[in-house]
Amino acid sequence: MKHNICPNCKHNDIEEFFVIPNAPVHSLVTIKDYQEAIAIPKKEISLAFCNNCGFIFNSSFDTSLDYYTQGYEDQQGFSPTFVKFITGLSQRFIDKYDIKNKEVIEIGCGKGDFISLISELGNNKGIGIDPAWVPGRSKVNPNVRFIKEFYSEKHGDLQADCIVCRHTLEHIHDTHNFLKIIRKSIKNNDKVVLFFEVPSIVRILEIQAFWDIFYEHSTYMSPGSLARLFRINGFEVLDMYLEYDNQYLFIEAKPVAEMSDKIHPLEESVEELKKLTVEFVNKIKVQLGNWREKLVMFKEQNKKVVIWGGGSKSVGFLTQFNDIGVIEHVVDINPHMNGNYIPGIGKQYVNPDYLSTYKPDVVIVMNSVYMEEIRKMLNEMGVNPEMLGL
Ligand SMILES: [Zn+2]
Numbered sequence: 001m002k003h004n005i006c007p008n009c010k011h012n013d014i015e016e017f018f019v020i021p022n023a024p025v026h027s028l029v030t031i032k033d034y035q036e037a038i039a040i041p042k043k044e045i046s047l048a049f050c051n052n053c054g055f056i057f058n059s060s061f062d063t064s065l066d067y068y069t070q071g072y073e074d075q076q077g078f079s080p081t082f083v084k085f086i087t088g089l090s091q092r093f094i095d096k097y098d099i100k101n102k103e104v105i106e107i108g109c110g111k112g113d114f115i116s117l118i119s120e121l122g123n124n125k126g127i128g129i130d131p132a133w134v135p136g137r138s139k140v141n142p143n144v145r146f147i148k149e150f151y152s153e154k155h156g157d158l159q160a161d162c163i164v165c166r167h168t169l170e171h172i173h174d175t176h177n178f179l180k181i182i183r184k185s186i187k188n189n190d191k192v193v194l195f196f197e198v199p200s201i202v203r204i205l206e207i208q209a210f211w212d213i214f215y216e217h218s219t220y221m222s223p224g225s226l227a228r229l230f231r232i233n234g235f236e237v238l239d240m241y242l243e244y245d246n247q248y249l250f251i252e253a254k255p256v257a258e259m260s261d262k263i264h265p266l267e268e269s270v271e272e273l274k275k276l277t278v279e280f281v282n283k284i285k286v287q288l289g290n291w292r293e294k295l296v297m298f299k300e301q302n303k304k305v306v307i308w309g310g311g312s313k314s315v316g317f318l319t320q321f322n323d324i325g326v327i328e329h330v331v332d333i334n335p336h337m338n339g340n341y342i343p344g345i346g347k348q349y350v351n352p353d354y355l356s357t358y359k360p361d362v363v364i365v366m367n368s369v370y371m372e373e374i375r376k377m378l379n380e381m382g383v384n385p386e387m388l389g390l
Contacts, residue, residue, distance in 0.1 A: 002046070002059045002060055003048075003057070003059045003060075003061065003173070004059070006050035006052060006053060006055050006057070007055065007057055007173055007174050007175050007176060007218075007219060008050065008053050008055035008057075008175050008176055008219075008225060008228065008229045008232075009050060009052050009053040009055065009176070009228070009229075009232065010176060011050060011051075011052035011053070013050065013051040013052050014048045014049065014050050014051065014059065015048060015049055015051065016046045016047065016048045016049075016059060017047055017048070017049055017277045017278075017280075017281055018046075018047040018213075018277075018280065018281060018284065019044060019045065019046050019047070020044065020045040020210075020213060020319060020320075021044055022042040022043075022044075022319065023042060023043060023044070023045045023214060023215045023315075023316075023319050023344075024040050024041075024042050024214075024215060024315055024319065024342075024343045024344020024345065025040060025041050025042070025043050025062065025065055025067075025215045025216075025343075025344070026040055026067065026215070026216065026343035026344070027214050027215070027216045027311060027312035027315040027316075027343060028072050028073050028074050028216065028311055028312060029067070029070060029071060029072055029073075029343055030070075030071035030072065030073050030336075030337075030340050031071075031340055031341045031342075031343055032339065032340060032341070033341065034341055034346055034348070036341070037341035037342060037343055037344070037345070037346045038344065038345075038346040040343040040344040041344075042344055043060065043062060043215060044060045045058050045060060045213060045214070045215055046058060046059045046060040047059075047213070047220070047277075049273075049274060049277050050225075051270065051274070052270070053225055053228045053229075053270065054222060054224050054225040054228070054268075054269075054270035054273040054274070055175075055219070055221070055225040055228075055229070056201050056219070056220040056221075056222070056225070056273075056277070057173070057218060057219045057220065058215070058217070058218050058219075061173050061215075061218040063173050063174075063218075067171070067216060068130075068131045068132045068150075068171075069131045069132070071132075072132035073311075073334065073336055073337055073340065074110050074111070074132070074167075074311070075110060075111045075113065075137065075334055075336065076113075076334075077113045078333045078334045078335070079333055079370060079373060080373060081369060081370055081372075081373045085243070085244060086113075086114065086117065087117065087121075089243065090114070090117055090118050090121055091121055093118075093195060093252075094118065094121055094122040096252075097162070097193045097252075099118070099122045099124060099161070099162050099193070100122045100123060100124070101122070101123050101124065102122065102124050102125070102160075102161035102162055103124065103125045103126075103127075103159065103160045103161050103162070104118055104119065104122075104124045104125070104126045104127070104160055104161065104162045104163075104164060105126075105127045105128075105129065105158055105160040105162070105163050105164070106118075106126065106127070106128045106129065106130075106163075106164040106165065106166070107129050107130075107151040107163065107164070107165040107168060107182075108129070108130050108151070108165055108166070108167070108168025108171075109128030109129060109130045109133060109146065110130055110132060110133070110167075111132075111133065111134055111137035111138055112128045112130075112133060112137065112138035112144065112146060113138050114164065114166055115127070115128040115138075115144055115164070116128075116138045116139050116141050116144050118164065119141055119143050119144045120139070120141060123143075124143065124162075125143045125144075126141070126143060126144040126145070127144070127145055127146070127147065127158060127160070128144065128145075128146045128147070129146070129147045129149060129150075129151045129155060130146070130147075130148065130149075131148060131149055131150050133146050133147075133148045151178075151181075152181065153181050153184070153185075155185065156181070156184060156185035157185075158185070159189070160192065161191065161192060161193070162192065162193045162194075162195065163182060163186075163192060163193075163194050163195070164194075164195045164196075165194075165195070165196045165197075166195075166196070166197040167197060167198065167199075169196060169198050169219065169221070170198045170199060170217045170218065170219050170220065170221065171216060171217065171218060172218065172219065173218045173219065175219055175229055176229065176232070176233065179229060179230065179233035179235070180233050182194070182233075183233050183234045183235065183255060186255045188257070189255070190254065190255055190256070190257075191254075192254065192255055193238070193252060193253075193254055194230075194235065194251070194252065194253045194254065194255075195250070195251075195252055196226075196250070196251045196253075197248055197249070197250050197251075198221045198226065198248070198249050199212060199217070199220070199221075199247060199248060199249065200221070200222065200223070200242055200246060200247065200248065200249035201220035201221060201222050201225075201273075202222050202223070202246070202249075202268070202273075202276065203242075203245075203246045203247055204220065204280075205273075205276040205277060205279070205280040206276065206279075206280075208280055208283050208284045208287040209390070210284060210287065210288065210316060210317075210320060211313045211314075211316040211317040211320075211366065211390055212247075212312075212313060212316060213316055214312045214313075214315050214316040214319070216312060217312070221249060222249075222268060222273050223240050223242075223249060223264065223266040223267045223268060224267040224268045224269060224270065224272075224273060225273070226240075226249065226251055227240065227251065227263070227264055227267050230251060230253050231259060231260050232259070234255055234256060234257075234259070235253040235254065235255055235256065235260070236253060236254055236255075236256045236260035236262055237251060237252075237253050237260070237262060237263075237264045238252040238253055238254055239251075239252045239264070240252070240264045240266045240267070241266065242266070244369055245368065245369050247367075247369075288320060291320070291321065292320075292321060292324070294388075295321050295324045295326050295327075296324055296326075298326050298361075298362060299324055299325065299326040303326070303361040303362055304328065304358065304359070304360045304361045304362070305326050305327050305328070305360065305361065305362040305363075305364065306327065306328065306329045306330065306331055306355065306358070306360045306362070306363055306364070307327055307329070307330045307331065307363075307364050307366060308330075308331045308332075308352075308363050308364065308365050308366065308370075308374055309330075309331075309332065309365060309366030309367050309370065310330050310331070310332030310334070310337050310342070310349050310366075311332070311337075311366075313366040313367060313390070314330050314342065314345075314366055315342060315343065315344070315345065317364075317366065317390070318330075318342070318345045318347070319344075319345075322345055322347075327347070327364075328347070329347065329348070329350050329354065329358065329360075330342060330347050330348075330349055330350070331349070331350055331351070331352055331354065331355060331363075332349050332350075332351075333352060335351065337349040338350065338351050352377055352381075353381075355378065355381060355383055356381040356382065356383060359383055359385075360383070360385045361385055361386060362385055362386045362387075362388065363378065363385045363386070363387050363388070364387075364388045364389075364390070365387060365388065365389040365390065366390055367389075367390065368389035368390060371387065371389050374387070375387060
């Protein structure tokens with residue numbers, strides 16, 4: 001059944017603009033068995049645009065599936081590039097709002113890396129909430145505790161000076177209700193600062209980054225639609241910015257008693273975003289065609305091609321091209337992914353070390369931000385393949 005109202009603003013003036021017919025419903029669920037991996041259902045992703053608020057979402061998203069409680073591997077902290085980025089970003093945020101000796105809640109804390117980091121850097125007390133949390137996977141800090149549950153209204157009594165939510169909102173279909181629950185929990189404490197991070201749909205549309213469209217992401221936010229979501233739920237936007245090669249969109253906000261009319265310069269209008277969706281539709285066929293041509297050529301030349309960077313981007317990429325059969329392995333630096341099978345695709349993750357004997361001819365890097373880090377690792381193994389970055 002399709003969702004025919006906008007999850008952000010609840011209007012029904014929505015239209016579909018892009019469809020991926022057979023996307024595996026999971027990306028990061030941990031699977032140890034090939035048969036189990038290929039048995040993961042594939043469903044349609046239908047990107048829809050709300051003409052009222054500019055929100056983009058998968059109107060075919062199945063809200064009845066269990067995505068997060070059966071083993072979920074999403075830890076990014078194994079890359080030195082990422083650790084440097086997240087540490088710098090956290091320190092800037094702490095200094096900007098004086099988040100020191102405060103209470104911080106993180107909704108969707110994953111394995112707990114970020115809540116541990118922000119608690120350590122600012123001497124804060126932290127609470128991390130996530131059904132996919134696993135004990136022992138982040139640095140032990142007596143000031144941090146975890147609740148292995150989905151965030152809901154029942155957590156409304158937890159009071160905090162700062163509420164953090166990174167890479168979680170895009171997994172939630174009913175974004176309006178989610179923000180409403182958070183706003184309700186804050187009551188009239190106007191000192192609370194919110195800090196949210198989501199992927200930016202603007203970059204996906206501008207460069208036709210089809211690998212960033214996958215089933216686990218139900219919603220796709222732009223600066224404009226994200227800010228509008230916060231405003232209609234009783235928040236004022238304090239700041240917004242893009243990081244990590246414009247891939248990640250950040251919003252900082254505070255609760256207000258009356259609807260804010262402050263517009264941030266980064267916000268685009270509904271019309272501007274709509275124009276980007278039209279351009280995306282015009283260009284995406286060429287982008288997919290070029291990649292297919294390249295991969296078929298590698299196959300004909302008997303080249304050994306691997307993907308570097310597991311997780312959702314590799315699922316998004318292979319959803320389009322797995323039928324060609326040229327990519328044999330997917331490498332990931334997270335040791336907890338080693339040996340797991342990719343949902344719906346059936347490829348098994350290997351450690352970077354594997355490439356020292358496999359000696360690939362081509363490495364397709366799923367996130368160009370890591371290009372230099374990966375090149376260095378490969379060179380240290382004595383491997384010097386052609387490298388293509390997304
Ligand atoms: Zn809307």
